[in-house]
Amino acid sequence: MKDYIIIGSGIIGCLIAKELSKYQVDILVLEKENDVVNGQTVANSAIIHAGYDLKPGTLKAKLCVKGNAMYDDLEKELSIPLLKTGGLVVAKNEKELDDLKRIYDQAIQNGIKGVSIINQETLRKKEPHLKSSLVAALDLPTTKVTFPWQVAMAALTFAKANGAQIKTNAKVTNITYQNGMFQVEINDEEWIETMHIISCAGVFSDHIARMIENIIPYQILPRKGEYYVLDKRVKGLFQHVIYPLPN
Ligand SMILES: Cc1cc2nc3c(=O)[nH]c(=O)nc-3n(C[C@H](O)[C@H](O)[C@H](O)COP(=O)(O)OP(=O)(O)OC[C@H]3O[C@@H](n4cnc5c(N)ncnc54)[C@H](O)[C@@H]3O)c2cc1C
Known part of the structure; x- marks a missing residue:
């Protein structure tokens, strides 16, 4: 037993x-x-997501932000690799700026620390190899990467x-x-x-x-997808996790 x-x-x-x-x-x-x-x-x-695109007040949003913060302790407790890269959600044009502001508000409501909107110039300094036409980005310092x-x-x-x-x-x-x-x-x-x-x-x-249970109000339908993996020769080309705006 x-x-x-x-x-x-x-x-x-x-x-x-x-x-x-x-x-x-x-x-x-x-x-x-x-x-x-x-x-x-x-x-x-x-990616250990910051939790910027999750509906405020939901359990998923709360656990994502809390879980992200827990990785700092886990790093020490389990000696795991933790890359504190930060994340950037990029806006392609002026029209996308409104959406960027909307997810900024959402990120604040979700309690994400250090989040800000950065302009084109700051974005270029942080990531010089990104397309120069990108107009702004949401800067998410708590985004991390582990194994x-x-x-x-x-x-x-x-x-x-x-x-x-x-x-x-x-x-x-x-x-x-x-x-x-x-x-x-x-x-x-x-x-x-x-x-x-x-x-x-x-x-x-x-x-x-x-x-x-007899009645389960959901069904999981797994999907297959495709990933592009860059050659290790281009390591260092980007420093952050780069996201498009969520749709
Ligand atoms: C392509 C892809 C990219 C992703 N990227 C990210 C990311 O960047 N960041 C992020 O946070 N999340 C990401 N996720 C999601 C993340 O990988 C999962 O949420 C997480 O790994 C789920 O862990 P788990 O322990 O719940 O499930 P799993 O790792 O799937 O483990 C479930 C285990 O249960 C076992 N099992 C199932 N049924 C039974 C049974 N009847 N009896 C005994 N054993 C059973 C399975 O064999 C399996 O080993 C991604 C997922 C995918 C597919």
């Missing part, structure tokens, strides 16, 4: 395991793949050292609830009992939710 079963060993599951492992609790992390940290966490843009796989691995290593167990090739296939306990089925065969379940199954979270 476990105190906590964490479903999924992505960055969310690993960081939750790390925090819980500081307490006297029995933790089991279940991962359906044959290795840990192999979902979205292994292949993304690695999410390493963050998750460091967190899981921390949790393991504190006694958390990790089981790979262990797909959660069913969940039942009886006598105040959850019963978690693994690979359609083995059952493990637990007091609590924390679902961190990424884009499969709706599958897990459906094992417990």
Whole structure:
């Protein structure tokens, strides 16, 4: 019998395991793949967003800003790489300036520190290789870049050292609830009992939710996309994370 079963060993599951492992609790992390940290966490843009484009007052906006600030402590606690690059949201023309001001107000409402609108001249000084016709930018000093796989691995290593167990090739296939306990089925065969379940199954979270609830008011539809990766010879061409205006 476990105190906590964490479903999924992505960055969310690993960081939750790390925090819980500081307490006297029995933790089991279940991962359906044959290795840990192999979902979205292994292949993304690695940006720790400032939270400028999220609707003020929403949980997502609050957690994004709070989570961003937490990385300064995580850097020391887990010895992870953290590039404090800052971010720039660029306006292509005068028409886009209004939108830039709107997201500036939104960024202020979301409590992002140090945010400002910079003019063309300052933008050129910060990023000389950007198109010279760009008129202004929203400067976001709290935007950072890390290596999410390493963050998750460091967190899981921390949790393991504190006694958390990790089981790979262990797909959660069913969940039942009886006598105040959850019963978690693994690979359609083995059952493990637990007091609590924390679902961190990424884009499969709706599958897990459906094992417990009959009506789930959402469905996750994953999409595939394409990334362009610049050659390492152009390293240093840009210093910041550069964003277009959100549409
Ligand atoms: C292309 C791309 C770019 C991105 N860029 C950024 C960015 O710059 N900044 C940012 O903050 N976010 C970014 N994201 C989003 C970010 O990567 C994810 O939000 C984050 O990695 C999610 O972590 P997770 O732990 O929730 O999920 P995952 O890393 O996907 O982990 C979920 C784990 O659960 C396991 N699992 C699922 N179902 C089961 C089951 N039934 N039983 C057992 N295990 C199960 C999976 O195998 C997986 O290992 C990006 C995402 C993508 C795809």
